[in-house]
Amino acid sequence: MKKEELENFLLIYGTDPQRWPENIRTSMETCMKSSAHFSNLRKEMQFLEREMRQCLRPPDVPGLAMRIIAAAHSVPPTDVAATPWLRVAIAAAFACALILGGGIGYFTGAAPVDETLSRLTTSALYGTRMFL
């Protein structure tokens, strides 16, 4: 195993052999034991990991679970999927609106546009310049 390869494995899996993939565990351990250089690489990584363990330590948050549970008590579940009748009602309303709209459009038909009246109304509103 090359130095770079081993270093990459240590960066990816860490120094704890329990986290190493089984297919490379034996060869990694053999390398560490046989070479002082590889052993030093591992020690460097162990030092970094030890220092990292001291970082980002979360504080204790006593009672967080109780606060969440209490807050949820005052909030009713509002999931639409949890209330199938509501989902069905919304879908039915959409379908009705669609059918009604289609029916009105079909039976009333499109009214012809009175072009003269339309022009007169537009010119009254915006002047006649736009038609010149």
Place this chain on the structure above:
Amino acid sequence: MTCAYQAKDDTALMAQIAKGDHAAYAALVSRHNVRFFRLAYRLTGRSEDAEDIVQEAFIHLWQAPHMWDPTRGSRFTTWFYQVISNRALNIRRRNMRYSVVELLEVEDDRTDAEEALSFKRRRLWLEERIRALPDRQRLALILCFYEDLSNQEAADIMGIGLKALQSLLMRAKATLKDDMICFDELKTGGRP
């Protein structure tokens, strides 16, 4: 009754929660609140923000439990890790500020004053370097190193392939290793 809920797995509890079962919800929150708080804290650096994130996410879960779909194949914790990390990264991007006070408040059990000071400086430096890592590298590091998840689990949470996760981990740790060397060189003035 409580024991009966504790014995149930997350999927069973979520099925009960979807029916509005408050005891199941309490069991789920009690089981997981600390680990998700830990993740949120490590991503945001502020306990108030982390508490808010976890609380809001769990309340949202109570309101809309069907957001998690077990038929998609992901475990509840994998999905909720995603929820928490997305919220935490959004909050962090919005704030982009670190609570130095909280970092200094961490207890130190070393007796020798000089050694303790040096230790604290090194830790603060390293902590700052971890927080300065790009979001994805930091998340990969936190999930694998601090949360002790397997690389595959972390990759699933981040929605990336295993190789991509390994690359993020490698870059993150290599950067930190270089930073530590840099810190020691600065401290000793470049002397070996």
